[in-house]
Amino acid sequence: QGRILEKTGLCSQISFGRYVRQGRKLGLDPKLFIQDLQFNEVPVRVYQPKATSDGRRRGILFFHGGGWVFGSLDTYEKVCRYLSRESDSVVVSVQYRLAPEHKYPAAYEDCLNATQHFLQRLEHYGVDPARVTVCGDSAGGNLAAAVSQTLAGRADFPKLRAQILLYPGLQALDFNLPSYHQNRGVPLLFRERAAFFALLYLNGDALHMQEVLEGSHIPPDMRVKYTKWVSPDNIPEKFKVRGVRPLRPTDFIAEVYETVKRFCEPNLCPLLAEDSVVQQLPESFILTCEYDVLRDDGLLYKKRLEDNGVRVTWYHLEDGFHGIISLYDYCGFSFPSGKRGLDSVVTFLKSL
Numbered sequence: 001q002g003r004i005l006e007k008t009g010l011c012s013q014i015s016f017g018r019y020v021r022q023g024r025k026l027g028l029d030p031k032l033f034i035q036d037l038q039f040n041e042v043p044v045r046v047y048q049p050k051a052t053s054d055g056r057r058r059g060i061l062f063f064h065g066g067g068w069v070f071g072s073l074d075t076y077e078k079v080c081r082y083l084s085r086e087s088d089s090v091v092v093s094v095q096y097r098l099a100p101e102h103k104y105p106a107a108y109e110d111c112l113n114a115t116q117h118f119l120q121r122l123e124h125y126g127v128d129p130a131r132v133t134v135c136g137d138s139a140g141g142n143l144a145a146a147v148s149q150t151l152a153g154r155a156d157f158p159k160l161r162a163q164i165l166l167y168p169g170l171q172a173l174d175f176n177l178p179s180y181h182q183n184r185g186v187p188l189l190f191r192e193r194a195a196f197f198a199l200l201y202l203n204g205d206a207l208h209m210q211e212v213l214e215g216s217h218i219p220p221d222m223r224v225k226y227t228k229w230v231s232p233d234n235i236p237e238k239f240k241v242r243g244v245r246p247l248r249p250t251d252f253i254a255e256v257y258e259t260v261k262r263f264c265e266p267n268l269c270p271l272l273a274e275d276s277v278v279q280q281l282p283e284s285f286i287l288t289c290e291y292d293v294l295r296d297d298g299l300l301y302k303k304r305l306e307d308n309g310v311r312v313t314w315y316h317l318e319d320g321f322h323g324i325i326s327l328y329d330y331c332g333f334s335f336p337s338g339k340r341g342l343d344s345v346v347t348f349l350k351s352l
Contacts (some may be wrong), residue, residue, distance in 0.1 A: 002095070003041070008197070010100075010224055010330065014037065014070075014100070017032075017069070017070050017071055017120060017130060018072075018098075019071075021066065021071065021075050021205075022072065022074055023074035023075040023076070023077055023078075024079070026072065026078070029078070029081055029085075030050075030051060031049060031050055031085050031097055032047050032050060032081060032084055032085060032258070033046075033048040033049075033050055033184060034046070034081075035091050036073070037112070038133060039073075039092070039094075039114040039117035040113040040114060040116070040117040041113075042094060042095065042110045042113055042114040042117075043073070043075075043094075043095040043097060043099040043113055044073075044092050044093060044094050044095065045073045045080070045089065045090075045092070045093045045095075046090065046091070046092050046093075046132075047081060047083075047084035047091040047093070047301050048084070048090050048125065048126075049084060049088050049090075051068055051087065051088070051149055051152075052161050052290075053088070053126065055287050056122075056125070056126050056127055056128035056131075057088060057089055057090050057126055057128065057131075058087065058088070058089040058090070058124065058128065058131040058132070058161075058352060059087050059089075059091075059092070059118065059122060059127035059128070059131065059132040059133070060084075060091045060092070060115075060133050060135050060164075060349070061082070061091065061092050061094060061114065061115050061118060061132070061133070061134045061147075062076065062079075062080055062091055062092065062093045062094065062095075062135050062136065062140070062145040063092065063094050063111050063134070063135070063136035063140035063141075063144050063146075063147075064076040064137070064139075064140045065136065065137040065138030065139050065140045065141070065166075065326065066098075066138070066139060066140075066199030066322065067138070067139050067193070067196075067200070067201075067202055068098060068099045068104075068107050068139045068142075068197060068200065068201035069098055069099050069100065069201075070151075071098075071139075071140075072095060073093050073095050074327070076093060076326065077093075077344070078328075079325065079326055079328070080093045082328075082342060082346075083346065083349070086343075086346045087346045087349040087350055089349060090117055090125050090126065091342070092114065094110065094111055094114045094203065096108075096109075096110035096111050096116075096143070097110055097112075098209075099197075099200045099201040099204060099213065100200045100204040100205065101146070101202045101204075102193065103201065103202065103203060104201050104202050104262065104267075104268055104269055105222070105268070107139075108143055108146050108147070108267050111143045111144075111146075111147050112146075112147050112150055112151075114130075114189070115134065115137050115147050116149070116151075116167065118132075118342075119132065120157070122158070122345060124175055126351065128157075129158035131159070131161045132158060132160055132161055132162060133160065133161055133162040133163065133164060133349065133352065134147050134160060134163050134164070135161050135163070135164035135166075135328065135345070136149050136164075136165065136166065136168070137150065137164075137166035137167060137168075137323075137325050138166070138168065138294070138296070138322065139168060139169060139197070139201070139325065140166075140168075140197060140324050141165040141166050141167065141169070141170075142168050142169050142170060142270065143166025144157075144165055144168070145163065145165055145166065145168055145170060145270035145301070146266070146268070146270050146274055147268070148160055148163040148269055148281055148282065149266060149267075149277050149278075149281065150267070151204065152277055152280035152282075153277070153280055156217075158281045158289050159282065161282055161283070162283045162348075162352055163282055163283075163284050163285070164280050164284075164285040164287075164345055164349075165284065165285070165286050165287070165298065165301070165347065166287045166325055166341070167288060167289055167292050167294050167295070167320075167322055167325075168270075168286075168294065168295075168297060168298060168301070169194065169197075169286060169294050169297055170197070170269060170270050170271040170297040170298070170300070170301050171230055171269045171270075171271040171300075172198045172202075172260075172263040172268070172269055172274060173215075173218050173223070173226055173230050173264075173269065173272070174215060174230050175191060175195050175212065175213050175215070175216075175262065176213075176215060177195055177226070177235070177241060177296040177300075178232055178235060178237050178240050178244040178296060179224060179292065179293055179295035179296040179297075180194070180296070181243065181244055181245055181291055181292065181297070182243060182244065183291050183293045183321075183322075184241045184293065186291045186292070186293070186305070186321055186322070187321065187322075188321065188322050189250075189292065189293055189294065189322040189323065190293070191213070191293050192213065192295050193197050194267075194294065195209050195212050195213050196209055198212075199212065199260070199261070201268075201336055202204065202260060202262060202263065202268065203259060203260070207259070208256045208259060208260065210223045211253055211256045212252075212260065214250040214313060214316075215250050216250040216251055216252055216256060217252045217253070217256045217257050217260050218252070218257065218262070218263075218264075219252055219254075219257060219324075222264065226272060228284055229271055229272065229300065229304060230271060230272075230300060232244070232296075233332055234298050234299075234303050235299050235300065236299070236323065239295070239296070239299065240327065241331050245253065247345040247349075259296065268290045270301070271297065271300055271301055271304065275308055277309065278304055278305060278308040279308045279309060279310070280290065280309050281305060281308075282310075283310065283311045283312075283313075283352075284299070284302075284304050284305050284310055284312045284313070284336065285303065285314075285315070285342055285345065285348045286312060286313075286315070287304075287311045287314075287315045287316075287317070287344065288302075288315075288316050288317070288320075288346070289313070289317045289320030289322060289324060289327075290316065290317065290318050290319065290320060291319075291320065291321040291322075292320065292322040293347050294319055294322060302314050303316055308315075313348055315341065315344040317337045317340065317341055320337050320338075320341060324336045324341060325338050325341050325345075326338075327340055328341070330340050
């Protein structure tokens, strides 16, 4: 596996990408205690406000983005500090294992294990068991949604108070939804890269990327079954005004399906969970960006949650693009809409 990756130059690409996205080491924060720990053998960084608190604080489990391939505790240091300080919450940032070295379900299992560990020790961190939230952006939003679904029916852990999903990727059935065509070439996430990352997470390689992009990886009967949830028909018309081209049907290729059939597992593609699971989910916050291939994943999940009686706060950045939250203050650049998005999360947290 490693050799194939090296031959294609993929290994060096990924190493370089990780190096570039490292994030700078920040100095001490006068308002926060910050410590690196292990929860169930998963590395985490815990942020605790120093100020004394009248009662127990909110707890936030944060899963970073980066296509399951990139990202680290350092990359999201500024975001986590901001959330902890501004919402006066204890934040646990989780360093899950990355693909392609660690394939699905490694990242999901790490996030779930760290979350369960924290839920069993809330008292130690002065956290209110009735106010614990999972939060993540992009691939981290996928992991937050999957963890939230897993814990939804569990009586042996405190119930999550909310889930916060920031431009999450929630399905790999259809890379031809309107937002995938409208924003196919918009940074920071191109249409091809979205399929590439999903395949790296699933299989550790991206051998069938073209077939997956064309949609020939899903059997026709299954496609019909999931149409009730994954379909342009469920997306409000105003999002289809910009050019959307109808998909020419491609032939199903059984051997491709054999290699990617786990895409139909909700732990990998949370949009495909059954209604009985979705009905039990906690109050949700979903942020979408207009110029983002993953916009429609968020819109479709919003509809599913609302259809199942789950309360949703939706925040749409009309001028936003994928990844903008982590750029709210980046190496001297700042995107005001990224800060607006982050502040909308803080406002939501304060309402819990």
